[in-house]
Amino acid sequence: MAVTDYLRQRFFPHMWCPGCGHGTILNSLLRAVEELELSKNDIVMTSGIGCSARISGYVDFHSLHTLHGRALAFATGVKLSKPELTLLVPMGDGDALAIGGNHFIHAARRNIDITAIVMNNRIYGMTGGQFSPLSGPGVKATTAPYTTIDANFDVVKLAIAAGASFVARSTAYHARESTEILKKAIMHKGFSVVEILSQCPTHYGRKNKEGDAVAMLELHKTNTAKLGSKQLEENPNLVARGIFIQEERAEYCIEYGKIVEHAQRRNVK
Amino acid sequence: MNRIERVNDFVIRFANVNGSGSASANNLFAQAIFRMGIPVSPKNIFPSNIQGLPTWYEVRVNEKGYLGRRGGYDMVVAVNGQTLLKDYNEVASGGYFFYDSTRVLPDECQRTDITVLGMPLTELCNEAFENPKLRQLLKNIIYVGALSHLLDIEFSVLTDSIQRQFKKKPKLAEPNIQALEIGLNYAREHFTDSCRLSVVRRDLLTDAIIMDGNSATGLGALYAGATVAGWYPITPSTSVIEAFERFAGRYRIEDETGRRKVAIIQAEDELAALGMVIGAAWNGARSFTATSGPGISLMSEFLGLAYFSEVPVVLIDVQRTGPSTGMPTRTQQSDLIAAAYASHGDTRNVLLFPCDPAECFELTAQAFDLAERLQTPVLVMTDLDLGMNDHVSRPLVWDDKRRYDRGKVLSAEQLDALETRWGRYLDIDGDGICYRTIPGTHPTQGAYFTRGTSHDEYAAYTEDSGAYERNMIRLLTKWDTAKTMVPEPHITIRDPQSKVGAIFFGTTTHSAYEAINRLEEEGTAINTMRLLSFPLTATALDFINSHDMIFVIEQNRDSQLKTLIVTDNGILPNKLVPLTNFDGMPITADYITEKLEAGLAVSTTTTGGSK
Numbered sequence: 001m002a003v004t005d006y007l008r009q010r011f012f013p014h015m016w017c018p019g020c021g022h023g024t025i026l027n028s029l030l031r032a033v034e035e036l037e038l039s040k041n042d043i044v045m046t047s048g049i050g051c052s053a054r055i056s057g058y059v060d061f062h063s064l065h066t067l068h069g070r071a072l073a074f075a076t077g078v079k080l081s082k083p084e085l086t087l088l089v090p091m092g093d094g095d096a097l098a099i100g101g102n103h104f105i106h107a108a109r110r111n112i113d114i115t116a117i118v119m120n121n122r123i124y125g126m127t128g129g130q131f132s133p134l135s136g137p138g139v140k141a142t143t144a145p146y147t148t149i150d151a152n153f154d155v156v157k158l159a160i161a162a163g164a165s166f167v168a169r170s171t172a173y174h175a176r177e178s179t180e181i182l183k184k185a186i187m188h189k190g191f192s193v194v195e196i197l198s199q200c201p202t203h204y205g206r207k208n209k210e211g212d213a214v215a216m217l218e219l220h221k222t223n224t225a226k227l228g229s230k231q232l233e234e235n236p237n238l239v240a241r242g243i244f245i246q247e248e249r250a251e252y253c254i255e256y257g258k259i260v261e262h263a264q265r266r267n268v269k
Numbered sequence: 270m271n272r273i274e275r276v277n278d279f280v281i282r283f284a285n286v287n288g289s290g291s292a293s294a295n296n297l298f299a300q301a302i303f304r305m306g307i308p309v310s311p312k313n314i315f316p317s318n319i320q321g322l323p324t325w326y327e328v329r330v331n332e333k334g335y336l337g338r339r340g341g342y343d344m345v346v347a348v349n350g351q352t353l354l355k356d357y358n359e360v361a362s363g364g365y366f367f368y369d370s371t372r373v374l375p376d377e378c379q380r381t382d383i384t385v386l387g388m389p390l391t392e393l394c395n396e397a398f399e400n401p402k403l404r405q406l407l408k409n410i411i412y413v414g415a416l417s418h419l420l421d422i423e424f425s426v427l428t429d430s431i432q433r434q435f436k437k438k439p440k441l442a443e444p445n446i447q448a449l450e451i452g453l454n455y456a457r458e459h460f461t462d463s464c465r466l467s468v469v470r471r472d473l474l475t476d477a478i479i480m481d482g483n484s485a486t487g488l489g490a491l492y493a494g495a496t497v498a499g500w501y502p503i504t505p506s507t508s509v510i511e512a513f514e515r516f517a518g519r520y521r522i523e524d525e526t527g528r529r530k531v532a533i534i535q536a537e538d539e540l541a542a543l544g545m546v547i548g549a550a551w552n553g554a555r556s557f558t559a560t561s562g563p564g565i566s567l568m569s570e571f572l573g574l575a576y577f578s579e580v581p582v583v584l585i586d587v588q589r590t591g592p593s594t595g596m597p598t599r600t601q602q603s604d605l606i607a608a609a610y611a612s613h614g615d616t617r618n619v620l621l622f623p624c625d626p627a628e629c630f631e632l633t634a635q636a637f638d639l640a641e642r643l644q645t646p647v648l649v650m651t652d653l654d655l656g657m658n659d660h661v662s663r664p665l666v667w668d669d670k671r672r673y674d675r676g677k678v679l680s681a682e683q684l685d686a687l688e689t690r691w692g693r694y695l696d697i698d699g700d701g702i703c704y705r706t707i708p709g710t711h712p713t714q715g716a717y718f719t720r721g722t723s724h725d726e727y728a729a730y731t732e733d734s735g736a737y738e739r740n741m742i743r744l745l746t747k748w749d750t751a752k753t754m755v756p757e758p759h760i761t762i763r764d765p766q767s768k769v770g771a772i773f774f775g776t777t778t779h780s781a782y783e784a785i786n787r788l789e790e791e792g793t794a795i796n797t798m799r800l801l802s803f804p805l806t807a808t809a810l811d812f813i814n815s816h817d818m819i820f821v822i823e824q825n826r827d828s829q830l831k832t833l834i835v836t837d838n839g840i841l842p843n844k845l846v847p848l849t850n851f852d853g854m855p856i857t858a859d860y861i862t863e864k865l866e867a868g869l870a871v872s873t874t875t876t877g878g879s880k
Contacts, residue, residue: 017288017320049594051319067594068563069538099501099538125319127502130535142511143502143535202288202319 003030006040008060015054017125019213021172021198025119026055028178028196029088036183038086044078045088046071048100051126052092052119052198061088069100072107075114083253086186087114093134094124097153101133108162108191112252115185115192118155121200129203140207155195156244165190165249170241171197173220181243190251197224197239270382273363274465277307277332279343281416281466284356285409286349288320294409295326296659297434298416301426302330303479303661306472310336310779312658312855317504317597323352332471336661337780340859343466346412348390354378365464367412367419386463388415393451398444407448414452419464424453478626478664482655483559485626485665486585487512489633490557491520492667495583497556498533499545501564504597505653506587509559539567543584547575550582551719553707555637555673557583561653562591562604565611572646573612574721576744579694579705581640581676584648585633587656590853599853600653602775603825608648609803609833615741617748617837619647619755620803622774626662629655632801634667635756638674643751644705652824654776654855677704681711692726693717694740701747748804755802758809764794769869770816772845773823774800774830777856781822784861793869795820803833810838818872819845822861826851 007030016022033043043061047053049068056063066074075087096104096118107114123141124130131141136152159167166188170178178196185192199205199216210216225232227242273279283298285291292313299311310329316322329339344365347356353368354377360366362382368374370387378385394408417424428446435442486509490498500510510533517531532549536542542558549556560568565586575582588604590596609618619639621632633649640647684691684706691714694703706715717728725736763785773781778799785795798812805813813819813834821831828847835842848864850856 013321015316015318015322065594094502101537124502126317127504127507130502130507133537143514143533145514 001034001037001040003027003034006030006033006060008058011057014058016051017200017202019199019201019216020051020125021121021196021200021213021217022052022055022119024172024175025090025117025178025196025198026058028175029090029117029182030059031179032182032186035179036186038186042084043086043088044075045090046075046078047090048092048095049126050092050095050124051121051200052090053095055090055119069095069098070103071095072100072103072114072116076107076110076112079112079114079253080256083113083257088117088186089114090117090119092125092132093118093120093122094130094132097133097155097158105158105162108159108164108193110252111163111165111190111249113189113191115182115188115194117182117185118193118195119198120155120195121198121204122152123200123204125200125203129207139204141203142207155193156240159191159193160245163191164193165245165247165251166192166243167245168193168243169195169197169239171220171224172199173217174224174241177241184243184246188246189254190247190249270384271363272384272465273343273361273365275343276467276469277330277471279466280327280329280339280341281344281346282342282356282359283326283328283346284349284352285324285326286351287316287318287322287324289409290406291324291326291348291409293406294413295328297410297427297430298413298422299328299659300430300479301417301422302328302468303474304426304430305423305468305470306474307332307468307470308334308336308473308477308661309479310338310658310660312338312654314854315598323349330468332473334473335779335783335858337776337778337783338855338857339780339783340857344464346416348409348412365419365466367415369408384463386419386460388412388452388455388459393455394448397447397451403444407444410445410448411452411455414449414454415456415460416452417449418453418456419460419466421467421469423470424449474661476664477661479659479661480626481508481657481659482623482626482629482651483508483587483657484512485629485662486559486623486633486649486651486656487514488516488665489630490583490585490637491516492630493555493583493634493637494673495555495557495637496531497546497549497554498531498558499536499542499549499556500533500558500560501536501539501542503539503561503564505589505600505657506559506561506564506585508657509585509587539564540571543568543571543575543582546582546584547571547580550575550640551580551708555583555641557585557637559585559587561587561589561597562607563594565604565607569607569611569613572618573614573616575646576612576616576618577614577721578719579644579703580719581637581644582646583633583636583640584646586648586650588650588652590653590851596853598653600776600855601824601851601853602650602652602777603827603829603851604650605803605823605825605829605833606827608650611646617804619643619645619751621647621649621756622801622803623649623651623655624775624778624799625655626660627665628801630665632756639751639754641676641678642674642702642754643747644676644702645747645751650775652776677702679704679706679710679715681715684711684714690727691715693728694724694743695726696743696746699746700750701743701745702750703743752804752806755804755806757806758801758812759799760808760812761797763789763796767794767796768815768817769794769872770796770798770812770819771848771865772798772800772813772819772821772830772834777822777824780856780858780861783858784865787858787862788865795865800830803830804837805834813838813840813844817844820848820865820868821845822848822856824850824856
């Protein structure tokens with residue numbers, strides 16, 4: 001199937017600003033789905049509220065546009081009711097880790113087979129440019145006119161600590177790399193978290209003097225380095241890209257099936 | 270063709286692309302009419318999007334001062350190709366369609382009952398300006414220049430506005446004024462006697478102001494002495510806190526240190542936001558939050574805690590179209606029931622209903638006094654239309670002699686002087702309001718345990734049915750006390766003999782008065798009551814009891830105000846006739862007129878004449 005077959009073009013034009021990184025991430029994701037030759041009918045995408053969450057409107061999968069921060073709760077219900085489905089949950093940084101932080105860590109703890117994609121542009125775009133729990137200190141936002149004092153979460157470390165068994169990071173600039181990582185994340189049996197750095201020239205870029213979309217993309221390139229690369233070794237201030245953890249671990253739906261079997265055996269006796 | 274011919278009385282609609290700089294041009298247009306002293310009401314109809322989708326801006330000009338939506342468009346300025354055809358079809362018969370003729374009109378545009386005014390905006394703009402970013406912005410300014418000719422807007426008022434806007438960057442004023450002139454000159458040359466809509470200076474607005482409700486609300490909280498705000502971003506309430514922050518930077522600076530005495534915390538979600546507010550309020554600070562419908566749902570649990578443990582909090586609900594995520598950028602008055610009875614168990618919350626910026630300011634300030642006097646949550650119910658659009662309003666007034674009412678708070682001296690044992694939830698005065706202390710008031714006395722679990726008069730945990738019931742009944746006594754403290758309704762008796770009335774509140778007010786005045790001119794008198802609060806005062810109940818048929822006009826599907834009135838006061842539901850609009854757009858005077866006429870016709874046929 002061609003990539004365009006996975007798109008609901010009838011809902012175009014999409015609502016993202018010119019230069020937004022989210023469209024590129026949608027592209028990477030669709031290519032991953034296409035290359036894995038997944039059937040549209042086997043994919044469910046749930047999303048919350050915010051710019052990133054609108055992605056579920058543009059893909060021709062079974063899709064649910066739910067509540068701010070709570071897409072993982074819906075996804076968990078969908079997955080448990082039919083574990084053979086592939087669950088994709090794209091989330092914004094505020095959506096996933098502010099209002100949805102609790103759901104995020106608990107989905108990771110269960111290691112349920114869902115792929116969470118954190119589209120991190122470090123800002124609340126839809127409501128006009130407030131800082132998010134991924135902005136980090138020293139960032140300008142409408143709610144931080146003199147720069148933020150809030151520390152940020154490290155999504156990778158948080159997800160690993162909470163129990164996710166596949167955790168990776170890439171950027172909108174590294175579109176091919178994102179596709180490859182997303183393919184592995186989707187095929188992984190367990191809770192997968194892929195953080196993809198995205199750019200918001202409208203709010204974040206303008207306030208923080210990072211320039212236009214092209215300049216911001218350039219930053220994705222210059223501020224990051226591959227895990228295990230010499231570059232990263234020489235400059236540990238760079239943000240690492242790649243797969244941080246990929247482990248075979250007890251997956252929630254499988255364990256659930258086992259406990260059902262166990263209970264049934266006891267009943268037979 | 271009959272062309273619409275009117276002075277200082279028309280509706281014009283601009284069709285633009287979101288994020289293309291149209292907002293400032295359209296605002297310039299509305300401000301100019303305001304500065305010519307003519308009542309004007311701009312309404313921004315925008316998508317849930319930052320850039321690229323269609324957006325409209327409606328401006329009603331009405332020298333009689335009717336500033337609710339009227340219905341219909343006498344002129345449309347179409348600069349968005351995506352919606353061109355729809356915009357064309359929506360022009361009222363006899364009206365005017367102004368468009369960017371750089372691209373030809375589609376073949377479907379064949380109406381003969383409207384005047385079509387084409388102007389090559391893009392072409393003119395590109396000829397005059399090099400910078401592509403500026404081009405996009407100035408294209409909008411060019412049509413404002415053209416409108417100044419078509420509608421007879423004083424050109425100097427526009428140029429003055431531009432100069433004022435760019436006072437600090439005079440270099441930016443130049444191209445804007447040039448753009449205005451391009452529009453004016455083209456229109457002068459090509460459109461002679463093309464448009465019979467016009468504005469004429471009236472100077473009717475000598476002391477009026479024009480501002481958005483959210484700014485007035487933020488300022489009200491500041492004047493009320495709020496020092497802590499906990500909140501979470503949500504359309505359309507975000508600008509309440511932004512305004513509070515802005516005004517705090519100007520007016521809440523400690524003289525000696527230059528420090529800003531305010532704490533504004535962006536929480537991780539709405540639950541946390543209200544939790545922070547309750548924490549600060551418990552500690553004696555005046556604190557508040559601002560949110561919209563989805564936030565009310567999330568805050569319900571904490572509202573119940575504040576109600577039951579009797580901590581004063583102020584919550585601003587800028588209502589939008591629900592349920593669930595609904596239409597985040599459209600307006601509604603649909604959170605009434607959720608707000609009044611927020612939280613599980615038996616709870617009742619005080620609601621206030623402002624209808625314009627002056628009332629946003631006053632009622633927000635009053636909400637803090639009421640919350641502390643009644644030791645309970647008070648919710649100020651505005652909406653997207655009031656909060657985010659500019660409204661002409663009487664000026665905001667504050668009496669510097671006014672002192673905050675902190676309610677029944679015991680000082681250390683008062684605690685020392687007590688002859689009997691103090692009980693946090695002991696009703697000494699019989700009004701259901703007990704005496705509270707602020708933590709740390711006294712080194713040894715006045716401490717109590719604040720809890721959401723059942724408690725007796727001395728704040729001790731109890732599972733005793735009698736103690737639980739006494740507490741719940743006292744809270745009802747307090748509710749009755751609230752009825753004597755909330756703001757009185759505005760009642761207008763047009764005919765003392767008439768048994769027909771109408772009740773409305775908030776942004777429904779303006780269109781409702783217009784519709785009812787129209788009916789009065791035709792000989793039908795409807796007495797009106799504009800509610801400013803829930804619960805209802807005795808005066809409000811008298812109004813209801815002295816009328817036989819009362820229209821309840823509101824902007825939700827389920828007649829929520831009617832439900833509140835019936836449920837809280839045991840009024841017979843049949844005498845209250847719902848008149849609702851819930852399409853997400855501000856209710857229009859035309860719609861109310863039509864529904865009132867239909868409702869009255871039915872009553873006449875069924876009862877054989879009213880009275």
